[in-house]
Amino acid sequence: MMNETQTIQSVVTTHPSGDARFASLDETIAHYHAEPTALIQILHAAQQLFGYLGADVLRYIAGKLKLPVAQVYGVVTFYHLFTLVPRGKHQIMVCRGTACHVRGAQLLLDRLQQELGIKEGETTKDNLLSLHSARCIGACAMAPAIAIGDDVYGKLSPDKIPKFCQKELKKYV
Numbered sequence: 001m002m003n004e005t006q007t008i009q010s011v012v013t014t015h016p017s018g019d020a021r022f023a024s025l026d027e028t029i030a031h032y033h034a035e036p037t038a039l040i041q042i043l044h045a046a047q048q049l050f051g052y053l054g055a056d057v058l059r060y061i062a063g064k065l066k067l068p069v070a071q072v073y074g075v076v077t078f079y080h081l082f083t084l085v086p087r088g089k090h091q092i093m094v095c096r097g098t099a100c101h102v103r104g105a106q107l108l109l110d111r112l113q114q115e116l117g118i119k120e121g122e123t124t125k126d127n128l129l130s131l132h133s134a135r136c137i138g139a140c141a142m143a144p145a146i147a148i149g150d151d152v153y154g155k156l157s158p159d160k161i162p163k164f165c166q167k168e169l170k171k172y173v
């Protein structure tokens with residue numbers, strides 16, 4: 001029969017930081033039996049818990065799944081859905097797929113960077129907006145297009161961006 005100390009130890013997180021989110025991550029890893037084939041599902045759960053995949057989290061997952069850290073980094077950097085740095089509350093995705101590219105996606109991105117004062121991959125100082133690009137957001141008929149959460153804005157041009165930032169982006173800040 002377990003004594004009180006053993007009972008407490010069994011629920012305390014195994015991560016030395018004492019961050020309880022690692023205990024939740026442990027549950028997810030246990031759910032997948034620490035199978036390396038479940039790496040993407042586990043990374044997804046970790047990103048939901050921590051907001052992003054920091055180096056300590058990636059090392060922890062690699063250790064638990066007995067995978068090389070470089071392999072875990074490789075997966076994280078391959079998929080757009082994962083981020084190694086904290087993101088803002090809302091993600092602005094500028095589509096750089098073929099249809100949008102030929103209709104000036106780069107110019108949209110340049111103008112957004114200028115208006116927001118951040119570069120692609122960065123987050124505004126108030127942590128509300130992050131700027132990214134994507135391969136195709138599924139709105140090719142509206143190219144060039146950008147997405148913010150579930151909202152898609154199409155047929156944009158660089159000269160529409162200042163007004164777009166003043167009007168539409170206000171909904172998110």
Ligand code: FES
Nearest residue numbers: 095097100139140
């Ligand atoms: S290429 Fe931009 S929405 Fe498809």
